[in-house]
Amino acid sequence: MQHHSSKPRVGISSCLMGDTVRYNGGHQRDNFVMDVLAKHVELVPFCPEVEAGLGVPRAVVRIVRRDEHEFLLESPSGRDHSEAMRDTLTQISRRVLDADLDGFLLKRGSPTCGISGVKIYTGTERKSRVVARGSGFLTQRLAADFQTLALAEEGWLKDAMLRQQFLNRIFTSRRLKNLGNSPKVSELQQEYAAHKLLYMAHHPGAQRELGRQVAGLKGSLSSDQLQDHLDQAQSVLGHRLTRGRHVNVLQHMFGYVSSKLSRVCRRHTCEAIDSYSRGQTSLLAPLTLLKHQVLDKGAHPWLVKQVYFDPYPSSLW
Numbered sequence: 044m045q046h047h048s049s050k051p052r053v054g055i056s057s058c059l060m061g062d063t064v065r066y067n068g069g070h071q072r073d074n075f076v077m078d079v080l081a082k083h084v085e086l087v088p089f090c091p092e093v094e095a096g097l098g099v100p101r102a103v104v105r106i107v108r109r110d111e112h113e114f115l116l117e118s119p120s121g122r123d124h125s126e127a128m129r130d131t132l133t134q135i136s137r138r139v140l141d142a143d144l145d146g147f148l149l150k151r152g153s154p155t156c157g158i159s160g161v162k163i164y165t166g167t168e169r170k171s172r173v174v175a176r177g178s179g180f181l182t183q184r185l186a187a188d189f190q191t192l193a194l195a196e197e198g199w200l201k202d203a204m205l206r207q208q209f210l211n212r213i214f215t216s217r218r219l220k221n222l223g224n225s226p227k228v229s230e231l232q233q234e235y236a237a238h239k240l241l242y243m244a245h246h247p248g249a250q251r252e253l254g255r256q257v258a259g260l261k262g263s264l265s266s267d268q269l270q271d272h273l274d275q276a277q278s279v280l281g282h283r284l285t286r287g288r289h290v291n292v293l294q295h296m297f298g299y300v301s302s303k304l305s306r307v308c309r310r311h312t313c314e315a316i317d318s319y320s321r322g323q324t325s326l327l328a329p330l331t332l333l334k335h336q337v338l339d340k341g342a343h344p345w346l347v348k349q350v351y352f353d354p355y356p357s358s359l360w
C-alpha cells in the first residue's frame with residue numbers, strides 16, 4: 044500500500060520515542076529524533092518485546108547461540124521466547140509492509156532491536172560467555188524481508204556523515220514514492236536527473252549504471268519497473284558517503300560555473316572546497332557558496348534543480 048504522504052515514514056523502536064516499554068519500565072527518549080526529526084517525518088512505533096507478551100517490567104533477554112541457532116532467552120531463568128518473538132516479527136513484517144516505510148530507527152545494543160554489536164552468548168545460564176557480536180532479532184528480520192529499507196541506530200544520527208546517509212535515503216525514497224503508482228517514464232527520468240549529483244556523492248559508478256537503466260525505459264512504466272527503480276535508487280544511496288566523494292561532486296559543480304565567476308570568487312570557492320576536503324569546515328560551507336553561484340550565474344537548468352543542494356530540510360543538517 045502506498046501512503047501518498049509528502050513526509051518520509053519511519054519505523055522506530057518505541058522506547059526511543061519516550062514510551063515506557065523497556066525491561067526496567069523506563070524509556071530511552073532520543074531528543075534529536077523527537078524534538079527535531081519528528082517535525083519532518085511520520086514516526087511509526089514498534090516494540091517487539093512488548094508485542095511478544097514479555098510485559099513491562101520484565102526480565103532481561105539475550106541472544107544465546109547453540110548448535111548454530113540463535114535463541115532469545117530470558118536471564119536468569121533461561122525461559123525461551125524465540126518462538127513468540129518469531130511469530131511477533133511475522134506480524135510486524137506485515138505491518139511494516141502496509142505502513143510503506145522509508146526507513147527504520149532502532150535502539151542500539153538491544154537483543155531485539157540492535158543493528159550491530161549486539162552481544163551473542165553461548166553456554167549455560169551459569170556459565171555463559173560472549174562469543175560474537177551481531178544484530179537483534181527484529182533487525183535480522185527487517186534485513187531479510189526488506190533488503191533496501193534504510194536502517195539506522197539511534198547513535199548514528201549524531202555522526203554527520205551517517206545522518207546524511209540515512210536522511211538521503213528516507214527523503215529520496217519518499218520523493219520517488221510521491222510520484223504515485225503510475226508516473227510517466229519522462230517523470231521518472233526527470234526525477235533521476237534531479238538526483239544525479241546526490242547519487243554521484245554516494246557512488247559514481249552505481250549512479251551511472253542507474254542512469255543507463257533510466258535512459259533505457261520506454262513506453263509506459265510497469266509497477267515492477269517502478270519498484271525496481273526504487274530499489275536500485277536505495278541501493279545506490281546505500282553506498283557510504285565519504286568526504287572524498289563529496290569533494291568530487293563539489294568540483295564537478297564548480298566546473299559548470301567557474302568560467303562565469305570572477306577571479307576572487309573562483310579562489311574563494313576553491314578554498315572552501317579545499318577546507319572541506321581537509322576536514323576544517325562542514326559540507327554546508329562550500330555547498331552554500333556553490334548554490335548561490337549556480338543560482339546567480341544562471342547555470343544549466345538541471346544543475347539549478349539538483350536535490351544535492353537541499354536533500355532534506357535544513358534544520359536536519
Ligand code: SF4
Nearest residue numbers: 056057058090150153
Ligand atoms: S529496544 Fe526494542 S524491544 Fe527493547 S524496549 Fe525498545 S522497542 Fe522494545
